[in-house]
Amino acid sequence: AQRVTQPEKLLSVFKGAPVELKCNYSYSGSPELFWYVQYSRQRLQLLLRHISRESIKGFTADLNKGETSFHLKKPFAQEEDSAMYYCALSLHNYGQNFVFGPGTRLSVLP
C-alpha cells in the first residue's frame, strides 16, 4: 500500500538554525511529491512540488528515490516558518489520488 510517513510530530528549532522536516514514502510507481503548509488560522496551501525543483520561502526539497525520501530543508529558520507541514504523494491511477503524511508541527523559537 502507498504510504507517507513523517516521523516527527513536533520539531522545535531556534531562529537562524537549519531545519529539516523528514518525509518518507512507499510507492511502486513513479512518485510525484509535494509539501503543503498550514499557518495558524490560514488554509492549507501548496509550498513546493518536486517536479519544479523550486525554492519557496527559502525551502527546498529533493526527491531521493533510493532512500524513498523527500525531506524539506531550510538553512536558516525564521519565526514566521512556524506552521504545520504535510508531505503528500500523488498517485497516477484512478484510485486514490493523494496520500498525505500525518504532518509535522514546526516551531521556530526566538
Place this chain on the structure above:
Amino acid sequence: DGGITQSPKYLFRKEGQNVTLSCEQNLNHDAMYWYRQDPGQGLRLIYYSQIVNDFQKGDIAEGYSVSREKKESFPLTVTSAQKNPTAFYLCASSSSGTAVGGQYFGPGTRLTVT
C-alpha cells in the same frame, strides 16, 4: 476573486441528523476532493471527483455521500451512519486528476455533532 470556498465555517448538529457541507470553486478545475482532518492523523480522503457526474470513494467513505452535478460544486453529506462525524472537513480542487500542479484547499468546515 478566484478560489475555493466552503460554508459554513462552523456547523453544529444533533446526533442522528444528516448534514451537508458546501464546497464551491471558480477556478475551472476538473477535480475536486473531500478530506477529513483529525489531530495527529493528517488528511484522509473521503471522496473525490475527476469529472462532473462521476466520483470515487476514498479511504474513509463510509457514512458519507457526495454529488457532482456541476463542475463548480461538490457538496458532502455526512449521514447519521457516520460513527464519528465530529471533525474538520477540507475541500480541495485541482486542474487535473493527478494534480501535477498541486491542490487548492478551501478554508474548511468544523462540524460538531452532539
